[in-house]
Amino acid sequence: EADIYQTPRYLVIGTGKKITLECSQTMGHDKMYWYQQDPGMELHLIHYSYGVNSTEKGDLSSESTVSRIRTEHFPLTLESARPSHTSQYLCASSENLGGTADTQYFGPGTRLTVL
Amino acid sequence: AQSVAQPEDQVNVAEGNPLTVKCTYSVSGNPYLFWYVQYPNRGLQFLLKYITGDNLVKGSYGFEAEFNKSQTSFHLKKPSALVSDSALYFCAVSPYTGFQKLVFGTGTRLLVSP
Numbered sequence: 001e002a003d004i005y006q007t008p009r010y011l012v013i014g015t016g017k018k019i020t021l022e023c024s025q026t027m028g029h030d031k032m033y034w035y036q037q038d039p040g041m042e043l044h045l046i047h048y049s050y051g052v053n054s055t056e057k058g059d060l061s062s063e064s065t066v067s068r069i070r071t072e073h074f075p076l077t078l079e080s081a082r083p084s085h086t087s088q089y090l091c092a093s094s095e096n097l098g099g100t101a102d103t104q105y106f107g108p109g110t111r112l113t114v115l
Numbered sequence: 116a117q118s119v120a121q122p123e124d125q126v127n128v129a130e131g132n133p134l135t136v137k138c139t140y141s142v143s144g145n146p147y148l149f150w151y152v153q154y155p156n157r158g159l160q161f162l163l164k165y166i167t168g169d170n171l172v173k174g175s176y177g178f179e180a181e182f183n184k185s186q187t188s189f190h191l192k193k194p195s196a197l198v199s200d201s202a203l204y205f206c207a208v209s210p211y212t213g214f215q216k217l218v219f220g221t222g223t224r225l226l227v228s229p
Contacts, residue, residue: 111156
């Protein structure tokens with residue numbers, strides 16, 4: 001079982017608010033990821049990180065930003081939330097065995113609703 | 116660019132019967148293939164992956180998957196389904212080189228009836 005945590009699990013906020021979704025892992029993984037998933041649908045990569053001070057945009061354009069100051073922590077921030085940001089956000093990290101066959105381990109997700 | 120297709124939105128099976136969830140892929144070079152399961156209001160749980168070697172991969176909870184290079188398929192199977200197997204299943208592919216960016220299929224909902 002992977003040790004990757006996300007808070008909050010559920011968040012309902014009003015339009016225009018700034019929010020930060022937290023993600024932490026205790027496995028010492030260098031690589032971390034954020035995915036966006038609409039209900040019952042496929043996942044889309046929105047951000048990823050090779051390690052500390054490394055962040056990259058994913059395949060799906062997102063208005064969110066991320067930071068990676070510590071290995072174990074990879075928060076995602078929305079400066080001004082809008083109803084179109086309503087979705088489930090999943091954080092993941094992957095082991096450091098090398099190459100592209102590493103298994104990604106997922107957190108429980110944050111379900112965000114913007115009113 | 117790599118892609119994954121899960122042709123069935125939903126698979127229905129009776130408890131005790133064998134189940135198959137289909138996945139086909141498209142990728143340049145050799146693929147790394149993964150299966151994940153998602154229960155309601157939960158994140159994804161890793162089931163199994165194919166890297167190289169034996170075409171039959173065994174994973175968690177009695178699941179297995181068969182890699183078929185000629186048909187570019189990686190179908191998930193279980194000999195005897197349980198009601199508790201009811202969930203959303205995702206197939207994913209990773210490129211052979213470069214940074215690992217999993218590309219997921221659209222998911223297949225498995226419903227196992229008592």
